[in-house]
Amino acid sequence: MAFGLALFCTSILLVLLGVSPWSTFIAILEGSVLGLDSLSRVFVITSIMSLSAFALIVTFSCNMWNIGVEGQMMLGAIGAVFVARSFIGDTLLSIPFMIIAAMCFGGIFGLICGLLKTKGSVHEIFAGLGLDFVAAGLIVYLVIGPWKKEGIASTSGTDIIPEMSWFPHLFDFKFPIIPILLFGSMYLILRFIYAKTSLGLKLKSVGSNTNAFSRLGLSPDMYILFGFLIAGAVVGLAGAIQVGSIYHKLVPYISGGYGFLGILIALVSGRKLSIAIVVSAFFACLVVGGSTLQIKLGLHASLPGIIQASIVLFWLMIKASSVHIKLINAVSKSYGHS
Amino acid sequence: MAIVEFEIILAAIISMSAPLVLAVVGETISERVGIVNLSLEGSLLITAMVGFAVASITGSVLLGFIAAALLGGIIALLICFANITLYINMIAVGFTLTILLGKLSSYLGQPFVRIPGPYVPQIEVPWLKEIPIIGKAVIDQNVVVWLSIASIIIAWWFLYKTKSGLVLNAVGENPYSADARGINVKFIKYFYGTLGGAIVGMAGASFSLHSIYGWSNGHTLNYGWICLAIVIFGGWNPVRGAIGAYAFGGLQIMALKLQGVLFGLSQVLPLIPFPLMIMSLILIQYSQDKQFIPNRVRSILFGNQPEHLGDTFKRG
């Protein structure tokens, strides 16, 4: 309900910006789901954003903000490229190892963030932000240094990785099988963890009350670290997808802001994994369809971003002021009277 | 010869850092009262764009600044409203705004990309500028630079030497105690949060009308995030924050000079404040418990985070 209202307010915003909401949404639909190429892209980007949102949901369950997602995604990408550039890169083993490496690198980076918080008492927001930039710097260093292109170092990225390391598409439909498998399996794994394991329950508990947690003889710090580790690993996978499906090399700022978008998605999803997927898909359509906006309606590429962010903002404010509850009450009252 | 060279570099640093100094001062004031404006990155972008746009359209640089300041204030006001009245987590709102405003600035700024426009003129002050070092560095600049320097002094004096400044500090430190002493906490937070935002707005305008003329996408080069880091690194003290801003400006100038030598330095440079910020935070924590560090040293080196920074205030 609040989401619908937020959508409505966003449409008003669009009108104010001189854009017709209706034609915008139509164009986005066209640009995203109506073509095989673009549909494929939608799937890939949905995977990336879902993974990012999942990571945030995991840390939110421990009552932590993981602003470090961008950095963790970047580290995941670094891990994937590392494998791709190694002797395994040319073999069938490459992709599985890329995935493993991405999870390890991302997980460790998340762990660093968690350590800064638990042992260094650094607020996780500043730690995360700082690490984002450190990761960005790391990529730049790699791109112009040890991994530089043959010939001239350029900030446009490293050499392209071997084809065996590219995530393959299935059938003629260009179906991006790996990204979907990745985010699908993460979804199932996380659902399993939270629904059926002691670990998931403990993560939720440590987010609920650290005092009660230590009363049970458990260490809150340890489980908060777990949370960051898992989050980092999950979003590290998104980095692998960036490398394997989209860029096929390492470029600066490879996370492309999808980490931050994941934060927005997690905020709106009320901590539910399944809703996060739906919202991610929606946002992905906006992103992919956005390029059509440029071509067809001559609109600027930043419009999708505006829509995404304003939906979230309006949603936050509407939820907080419980306007939508008052509306529902008002509406049902009027129906009651008639 | 060396003196002249030094003077020129100093002048360049002070000039280039002016927007960052203003932003740091503005955000320091806001954080001191307990409001973290996480939308800084987006705010700077959009106020830079609007400042330039208004100046272009009206032909008046002054109007550009006023518009930017107003906008900065309104954005901060929105964050204050969401947090103080609606009790929404200010991190969530700030963060969402940063993305929204960033994108909006790209979108609305299209007509203004890379077109020439007005800028803040240099002002001639005939004989003062002959003073060695200070002359070139400080006097032979424009209004914006003077404004940035003045803001440091005014902020310092206000925060540490006036009653209102003390109230500001108290509210950010412990709004509940302040409330118990009869201070109108919500109003104070609103006021200084918005004021901080207005100063940030002026910082944005300084970007497009002074530092890097005009407007383009990503014009403000991540300065929003850098500003947040510097505020922390400066221990929430405007003077130290300004020094941090100047240091950063100095690094940038150095990077420009060394561009040919160390390729990519310009990419890595903006990232340096962040590890420093993390170290700062760790050190502050660490020093809290250590009795052997004398008080003076502690304040000078480490600064103090206002205890209730970022918390949402609800009357008991």
Add this chain to the structure above:
Amino acid sequence: MKITFDSITKRYGELIANDAVTVSIESGTIHAIIGENGAGKSTLVKMLSGQVTPDSGSIAIDDKVIKGFSTHSAIELGIGLLGQDPMDFKNLTVMQSFTVGHRLNTSMMRNGLLRQEFERLNSVYAFNIDPKKKIYQLSIGERQQVELMRLLSNGAKVIILDEPNSGFSLEQKSKVFDALDGLTEEGCTVILVSHKLEDVLEYASSVSIMRKGTLVDTLDLPQSPGHLVDLMFGGHQEESVLQTESVTDTQNLVAKVQQSGQTIDLNLSKGMMVGAIGLQGSGVDTFLRNMFYDKSFLLTDAEGPIDKSSFGYVPADRLERGLFPELSILDHHALSSTLGHNVIDWTQIRSMCEDLIREYGIIGTPETKAHELSGGNQQRLMLSMMRSDINVAMLEHPTRGLDIQSADYIWDKLLNDKLSRTVTLFSSYDVDEIWNYSDYVLCFHGEDIVASCSINSISKTDIINNIAGNVIGRDE
């Protein structure tokens, strides 16, 4: 200023915090208000400081009824509240914290005036606090001294000390009370809300005793501490020394308990119930928590220190320290029974949970969230979470705030289970509870355990005197 409470009543839902309380406090006196936890003392004085509004009744100052107290008007009237948590500013300097909100403060900080004022008070009361220090560097006692100076400096004519506590060193305390004495000579009124009978007896000139929301009596001091404690707890029927069933077990445990440097030998048999009692503010408040968390607090038997992994701890602050507010009963039970990294078999857990809900009489379903439960049910939930392999059960104030039914039920359960455990410890402020359920009692006064013996060898009066500090032969 003379203060008169007339028929003050305040309700919080079902709970009557103040029931038609009427008392008159003369100006120029130090008047104490005592009573056990929950008696309503804090509520009463908070009406004077403007933090709580009475449902009915009035407050008069100097015989003039004042309408509508707010924190603001209280400050205006000259009423100052010094609470347990000094409302100051950790990262500011003493001088700065002193200055915030001060009536003498002008817009320029070049306030020689305020500085003089601070120094004057500092030396008059011999507090000797360094104004340049930061507040976080001071001890709690010093912070309260600064607050006191600030209140006085702002023209407070009535000072309310709401349970100033163990933060004060002896020296600091006597300085503060000397200062207050001097003030009363100038016509100020001091209201001392405290648990420390020795303070009340030493410094106050009159005392009001409250119990369960009503004012029991107002007396002039001196009085005997035993008499006061009696009034606080509602008197008692001296029963003949209780004979508990002797618990027979071939193994006699001699347990050593370590508490603030003391080592007490407990002569226990397996399966005994140990009751710890003291006034609020004494060591009994932290005893069990320390036993659980602190490595230097030990329970030792013949073989050495008992492994703390067999300890179960039920804190008094149920929701804040013991339970997970947003999680359901089902989640709680799942958590407490799968502490290893396991896959949870929800069907099994659910049936266990339903059994436990039935067994412990928890009013709720497995889906009910902890914060939705009443206090009694929260307590039942915590008990139900205790694993069966717990050998040492420790419960803080197990029946605090509970209805009679829940309280009885809890005790039934505890008595049933005590035999299968090495020892069960509980803390309470209620002599009757200790009397009825303990096999062994520990009496706290201040931080120390002043008596530890079998319940058979002590009388209720003795217990009361012990916790009141009225032990024959002790110097005060």
